[in-house]
Amino acid sequence: MGRxxxxxxxxxxxxxxxxxxxxxxxxxxxxxxxxxxxxFEVDLSNLTGAEGWVPLFSEGGPRWVLEVPPHAQERVESGLSGLAYARLGTVGGRTGRFRHGPSLFAELDLPGLFPRWQSGFYPAPIPFRGT
Structure with missing residues (x-):
C-alpha cells in the first residue's frame, strides 16, 4: 500500500x-x-463487514483515507489494483454526514466541532445529531 x-x-x-x-x-x-x-458524506455500507458504529471507531489495521479529484479517479483505481479499497463518499459542504445505504445515521456540525477538537477539551456538548 505504501508504494x-x-x-x-x-x-x-x-x-x-x-x-x-x-x-x-x-x-x-x-x-x-x-x-x-x-x-464530507460517507456511506459505510461500502465497507466489508461494516456493522453499526464499529467501522467509525475501529483502530485496527493499516488503513488510509484518500481524497481523490474526479479527474484522477481512474488513475487511483488503477494504482490500487490488487489492493483492498472502498469508495466511501464525497467531499463538500460544511457537515460530516455518515450513511449506511440510504439511511443517514449521524451528522456533525464541523465548524462547531473544530474549536473543541483544537482545544482538546469539551466545555459543552458536541454538536451532533444521530440515531
Missing part, C-alpha cells in the same frame, strides 16, 4: 491522504475536514 500511495502522490493523483489510527475512521475524516474546511 502505491507514494506513486499516486508523485503522479499528482491525490488531493489529500490520512492514516486511520487513533480515533478510527470518524476521527480521520474529521481531521481531514478540519484541514480543508470542507465537509
Amino acid at each position: 502505491a500511495l507514494l506513486d499516486l502522490h508523485a503522479a499528482g493523483a491525490l488531493r489529500a491522504a490520512h492514516d486511520v489510527s487513533e480515533g478510527g475512521l470518524a476521527q480521520c475524516l474529521c481531521e481531514m475536514a478540519f484541514g480543508s474546511r470542507l465537509g
Whole structure:
C-alpha cells in the first residue's frame, strides 16, 4: 500500500491522504475536514463487514483515507489494483454526514466541532445529531 500511495502522490493523483489510527475512521475524516474546511458524506455500507458504529471507531489495521479529484479517479483505481479499497463518499459542504445505504445515521456540525477538537477539551456538548 505504501508504494502505491507514494506513486499516486508523485503522479499528482491525490488531493489529500490520512492514516486511520487513533480515533478510527470518524476521527480521520474529521481531521481531514478540519484541514480543508470542507465537509464530507460517507456511506459505510461500502465497507466489508461494516456493522453499526464499529467501522467509525475501529483502530485496527493499516488503513488510509484518500481524497481523490474526479479527474484522477481512474488513475487511483488503477494504482490500487490488487489492493483492498472502498469508495466511501464525497467531499463538500460544511457537515460530516455518515450513511449506511440510504439511511443517514449521524451528522456533525464541523465548524462547531473544530474549536473543541483544537482545544482538546469539551466545555459543552458536541454538536451532533444521530440515531
